Amino acid sequence: MASIKQFQVTFDCAEPERVARFWCEVLGYVVPPPPKGFATWEDFQRSQPPEERDSWFACSDPTGVGPRLFFQRVPEGKVVKNRLHLDVRVGTGLVGEERLAALEAECARLVPLGAVRGQLLLADGVNESCLGMQDIEGNEFCLD
Template sequence: MAIQVQVTFDAHDPAALGEFWCAALGYVRQPPPDGFASWDDALDAWGVPPDQRDSANALVDPDGVGPRLFLQQVPEPKTAKNRVHLDLNVGRSAPEGVAPQDAVRAHVARLVALGATVVAEREVRGESWVVLQDPEGNELCVQ
């Protein structure tokens, strides 16, 4: 049996970065635990002070297929290239009748409108992709 994976990002603003990644991936914020109507109710019950409530954000695939993303607040800024990054395979899952390149271009434009920055466009051995940075500078590729 395979082991489930969670991908963790360090972030300055987990809530804002979570909004970007929800839009980028079609994810949703993880619902509060059973027995709680909201995250505020859960955090109240657990005694988490209000000034610490924005220190983390968890995102999930609403279909339950993709890995959970966990964004944790850290004080230091990003200083180097990621050693691991996400590749969004938009072209491979383009709707019928939509050319893969058009799906990639449209998704890149959407991410740029949400605060991403295009770093480079690459093509190697017939494979092409666009390298971007999310609003906090984390690299990702759209192919």
């Protein structure tokens, strides 16, 4: 039997720190302390060669349960639908109108942060309702 491995989720993006801070707000994640020897992340960035400044950022679950999220700058923009996306579990255990209210409340919280509302998929007898969203760079995710 294979052993359980830790993993991180990596996002390709144009502005790593901006996208990381968005996901901190969505998930309640935190930005880790700056690397050893630096008082702030700004100090660390200034120490880097110009071509490496602002090329990556990360955040983590303060409880240590969820995976680390890593954001890396890439030159190309997003072109097609994600092949993988995050489901933000805000309606777990809820059904019907109560679940829809939870999804709508979370959507209302995220839109002012820069998220974009997508399609609401209503319960179909097999799957419960979920709400498609996009983050600040257009990466799809679901409120589930």
